[in-house]
Amino acid sequence: MTELLALPADTAGLVPHEGRMRMVDQLLSLGEESAVVSACLPADGLLVASSDGGLESVIYAELVAQAYAAYRGYELKALGLAPRAGYLVAIRQLDVLGRARAGDPLTISVRTVGVLEGFAVIAGDVRHGEEILATAKLKVYIPEGDLV
Numbered sequence: 001m002t003e004l005l006a007l008p009a010d011t012a013g014l015v016p017h018e019g020r021m022r023m024v025d026q027l028l029s030l031g032e033e034s035a036v037v038s039a040c041l042p043a044d045g046l047l048v049a050s051s052d053g054g055l056e057s058v059i060y061a062e063l064v065a066q067a068y069a070a071y072r073g074y075e076l077k078a079l080g081l082a083p084r085a086g087y088l089v090a091i092r093q094l095d096v097l098g099r100a101r102a103g104d105p106l107t108i109s110v111r112t113v114g115v116l117e118g119f120a121v122i123a124g125d126v127r128h129g130e131e132i133l134a135t136a137k138l139k140v141y142i143p144e145g146d147l148v
Contacts, residue, residue: 005074011037014073015066016085020046023059024066024108027074034111035071039063043102053102060134061091064124067108068140090139092121098133100126106133118142 008026015022023045028036041048047059065088073083100106110124119141126134 005077008038009074011066011070011073014077014083015069016073016083017066017069020044022066023063024070027070028107030071030074031111034109035067035074037067037070037108037110039066039106039108040104041100041102041106045102048102055100055102057094057096057099057134060096060126061088061094061136061138063106063108063126064110064122064136065138065140067110067124068112068120068122068138071110072142084143086140086142088138089119089141091136092139093137094134095136096134098128098131100128100133104128113137 008028011022011024011027014027023041024037024039026038028038041055043053047056049056069086076083107127108124110122113121113123119139121137121139123137125132
């Protein structure tokens, strides 16, 4: 095992996403099978409605998926391995309860619900301050041997 990164840690190098595709900013904390990540999307970000600066509903699922990628990327980096691509294969549940705007500081909490043969079910929520904006349950596929 290599030396762990100090938290909070920039998600660059933890997730395979780059440029405008990387929507999460920092890995804030880790728990047992869980993590908390921050995001603040710019006005010219992907999935930001140009008319009013509000975030499109589907972005909440992507934020949860990227938060999970940052969490697993941190674990791989701690083992001396590079982050690997995973694939969002299903949105099992997405409840949008509020709407964030570009520039809002967001916090994403994510946890592993279960893992089976390269697939993981994850649950997460996206918050702006204390307000829960969305909750999600996703299924992701991570190629064989990449789940820690």
